[in-house]
Amino acid sequence: MGILAAILIVLTALLHVGFLVLEMFLWTKPQGRAVFRMTAERAETTWVLAANQGLYNGFLAAGLLWSLIQPEPAFALQLKVFFLVCVIVAAIYGAWSVKPRILLVQGGPAMLALLFVLLAS
Template identity: 30%
Template structure:
């Protein structure tokens, strides 16, 4: 295993988890604020209707972040390393695929959020796969 690639991959998976925690807080905790509603392009009159959806969506994001974080913790233990990398890769791939779904829903409007959501897990996956395959 290549340690440098493993460290880089872990750092990007960690960053991806932080991004998804931030999204969780915005969707599930701070959605009632005008600033967050503006970020998501929600009109004030629609916010109450959308709030339950956003709350639920936020928890999907926190679960992905927890999966990535748990994978990283397990990667730090010798006996659980294989399970950890599998979990970290699964969570990162789920995050990346969610970004793909986001950008395909409205390419012009969602390109920036999809890049913010998808670039860290993509880089994490690339480096973790390289760590496994480059001596």
């Protein structure tokens, strides 16, 4: 269970690194505009907000990766649960405020990871 939980945490972290890249560096580029279905004008007027959002996604990824290298088991568990719950809450809010699919794409791996983290503890 622990190895599967770690794999799912890495997957969740990598997704958030991908979100960081999309939101901070590709937002106004053709790739970013295609992913978020935006015009060049809209992307240009919202890039600062997107970059800020991307930075937060980077913090989530960093926290998840930190949880995997933390040598103290009890603290590592707390970090895993905290950062996975943060991702899940963000996914719930994104699903409610932007698009329901966000719950599956962003929240799905985090929910599975949290389940396996709890089963392994």
